Amino acid sequence: MIATKPENKKSKELALGFVGVGWIGRNRMEAILRDTGSKAFAIVDPELENAAEAKKLAPKSCHLDSLQTMLEEEQLDGVVIATPSAMHAEQSIEALRAGKAVFCQKPLGRTANEVREVVEASWQANQLLGVDLSYRYTKAFKAVYDLIKAGEIGEVYAVDLIFHNAYGPDKDWFYDIKKSGGGCVMDLGIHLVDLALWTLDFPEIKDVRSRLYHQGKKLTSFEEQVEDFASVNMVSARDTNIHLECSWHISAGRDAVIEAKFYGTKGGAAFKNINGSFYDFTAEKYNGTQTETLVAPPDDWSGRAGVVWAKELLEGKKHDPEAGEEFIRTAEIIDRIYGR
Structure with missing residues (x-):
């Protein structure tokens, strides 16, 4: 993995997608929108009540039917994922491969192998990856x-x-x-x-x-x-x-x-x-x-980890090899605790 220098700071506000807007997802969404130069471009959540509550925080956002539909939007800078754990690795990889930065709830993956795959996708796409280790x-x-x-x-x-x-x-x-x-x-x-x-x-x-x-x-x-x-x-x-x-x-x-x-x-x-x-x-x-x-x-x-990620993204920060290795090493210890 090769470290890259941050790009020049973007002049526009971040356009972010929020996937999973239950209580935690909305909490992170509110903090990021309040404390950074970001807008909620799109929301994905199958629970209409969750989506309606999230729309109160971002009335101009659109409610889409899937992550795949969201990732088709070229103006999207990053995706914030707060879905059940089984979806984290797959959705993170999908977003990263589409050229979008990712901030994901913990755990990044259910196993160390899943975490390695996400970190590898971050490296291959040279996109910023954050995890809510709050x-x-x-x-x-x-x-x-x-x-x-x-x-x-x-x-x-x-x-x-x-x-x-x-x-x-x-x-x-x-x-x-x-x-x-x-x-x-x-x-x-x-x-x-x-x-x-x-x-x-x-x-x-x-x-x-x-x-x-x-x-x-x-x-x-x-x-x-x-x-x-x-x-x-x-x-x-x-x-x-x-x-x-x-x-x-x-x-x-x-x-x-x-x-x-x-x-x-x-x-x-x-x-x-x-x-x-x-x-x-x-x-x-x-x-x-x-x-x-x-x-x-x-x-x-409670939302500070996401705010830090969004600010780093706004500054043009890309894949962070050191952070990626940390995510993997923690996941490896969790695997050992479970005897995997």
Whole structure:
């Protein structure tokens, strides 16, 4: 893969297509339209109610019947995909091969092979590819990341990752392994695995051991059921220990528990949700028994990853080899967690 220099900044606004405009799709759409030089050129969603709600955000957009019809429009600059996971890789590849940039909900693919195929299509078409790994873009995690990169907590030797969701998804396809690619690890854990690997510069992971459960019983087959609880231990080539625990429908005593804690030779740092919130996060620095708050709410972060992608596209940025390799390496770890 060869890096390319960004082209000159475009003088016109971006014309974007939005495929899948349920709650998450509309949230990303609203943020991108509000914060970038973009317009919603077209919308694709088989649910007329979703399309009608999206049209309220972009009254001049057209509602098309398919991605294929959308991609026939030459003026289209990029496509934002927020469909069920089984469609992500195929739709991303189709859009990229049509010469359109892509911003896709996670997971980019259900397996590492699917992710590799999407990244390859991005490279072949030299089109920008973004994935909605949204916690990277919170102010709280950015503070933790910068602290660690500055050497403030020394060399990191242990990482604790937790994402417990007391509810779980409300769509049936999440519980179908063929459509989702996995359960709570694919839905929730992927965010935290990405945060840990990104912060540690994507180290080689020499050992992955996982225990996956469905309704309290250890899973031995993934053909019919997906996990709703996972405990995973990973060890890097530098002997950094990374522990992940995530779940759906657990008695967590609150709506959610979301944490990424890093322990180093000079101190610690943590990214944590507040009072069970899915949206409010704090960043903390630890020194012995002392806690220093680095960042506290509010922070309107939920659509920020898409905004960054749209701004990079507006600046003429094309395929990013480093980002592509990161998407692949995270997907490979998820595959190993599932024993694939």
